[in-house]
Amino acid sequence: MSxxxxxxxxxxxxxRFSDDPLAWAAERSVHHSSYPAARIAAExxxxxxxxxxxxxxxxxVGEIVGALVELRRAxxxxxxxxxxxxxxxxxxxxxxxxxxxxxAETELLPSYGPVLGKGDAMWRALSVLEGExxxxxxxxxxxxxxxxxxxxxxxxxCEPGVSFVKAHYRRPLAAGDATVRTGGGRVNxxxxxxxxxxxxxxxxxxxxxxxxxxxxxRELLERVPFMTGYGVETAMLIDVWRTVxxxxxxxxxxxxxxxxxxxxxxxxxxxxxxxxxIARRLEQEGRLTGPPHAGAPVERPPMxxxxxx
Numbered sequence: 001m002s003x004x005x006x007x008x009x010x011x012x013x014x015x016r017f018s019d020d021p022l023a024w025a026a027e028r029s030v031h032h033s034s035y036p037a038a039r040i041a042a043e044x045x046x047x048x049x050x051x052x053x054x055x056x057x058x059x060x061v062g063e064i065v066g067a068l069v070e071l072r073r074a075x076x077x078x079x080x081x082x083x084x085x086x087x088x089x090x091x092x093x094x095x096x097x098x099x100x101x102x103x104a105e106t107e108l109l110p111s112y113g114p115v116l117g118k119g120d121a122m123w124r125a126l127s128v129l130e131g132e133x134x135x136x137x138x139x140x141x142x143x144x145x146x147x148x149x150x151x152x153x154x155x156x157x158c159e160p161g162v163s164f165v166k167a168h169y170r171r172p173l174a175a176g177d178a179t180v181r182t183g184g185g186r187v188n189x190x191x192x193x194x195x196x197x198x199x200x201x202x203x204x205x206x207x208x209x210x211x212x213x214x215x216x217x218r219e220l221l222e223r224v225p226f227m228t229g230y231g232v233e234t235a236m237l238i239d240v241w242r243t244v245x246x247x248x249x250x251x252x253x254x255x256x257x258x259x260x261x262x263x264x265x266x267x268x269x270x271x272x273x274x275x276x277x278i279a280r281r282l283e284q285e286g287r288l289t290g291p292p293h294a295g296a297p298v299e300r301p302p303m304x305x306x307x308x309x
Contacts, residue, residue, distance in 0.1 A: 035154020049131030119232025
């Protein structure tokens with residue numbers, strides 16, 4: 001039987017927000033409107049790659065890539081890459097025609113075997129992305145706007161000391177003929193946030209731990225492991241906090257996010273994966289004892305130590 005030792009997370013080192021996550025939320029929670037594309041283009045000194053892991057996203061990926069191409073023309077970003085999960089709906093062709101460089105996820109680091117979901121695709125993408133700053137976006141976002149990318153990049157480019165940026169937003173949920181304005185993100189609100197607030201209280205003010213949209217320095221992303229599948233966002237948040245502390249993190253309000261919602265039957269395994277990922281980190285810290293938890297996804301090592309051809 002497993003036994004939990006304490007609930008307060010061991011800290012990664014003191015910074016000015018270590019004992020006051022509310023102060024971090026007040027200072028490091030920003031709005032995308034502060035970072036228009038023109039500002040990013042004028043102030044950035046590092047190269048930028050935007051990457052979209054994609055699976056059966058032909059209906060949305062073209063519009064997204066098109067908006068990113070405009071950002072590239074404006075000088076805000078340099079590279080647009082789609083990593084396609086062998087989609088059967090023509091996602092790769094649509095993305096390439098729209099202006100992205102496309103890789104099949106199976107051709108990236110094939111020595112690691114089959115690709116195990118989104119987190120694995122993100123990790124493998126690091127082997128081909130060229131930018132010093134990297135922004136990951138969802139490829140199934142409906143009504144995409146370029147501010148998703150510029151907003152995420154803004155704190156990295158414009159705010160001293162920030163090396164990791166997490167998105168948050170409203171997620172409307174369709175319920176029959178009605179739409180609940182803030183009803184989406186159910187696993188985020190009912191599992192991820194409460195569990196992190198309990199076991200990692202320093203992260204309690206992160207509004208959307210499971211948001212798939214993040215931006216970070218390449219140097220940071222290459223220092224942390226990547227959990228495969230649905231565990232990637234939770235593990236990355238914990239690992240980044242342990243690496244750079246709240247001082248190096250920010251969150252940006254992207255307003256509204258529309259994308260496909262999972263049926264209720266799919267949410268239980270997603271929630272189980274989130275909890276298993278947190279349990280894995282607690283075990284590694286010595287705060288959860290007993291037999292190793294078997295439910296966490298496979299974990300890929302930090303890319304900095306992986307030979308890349």
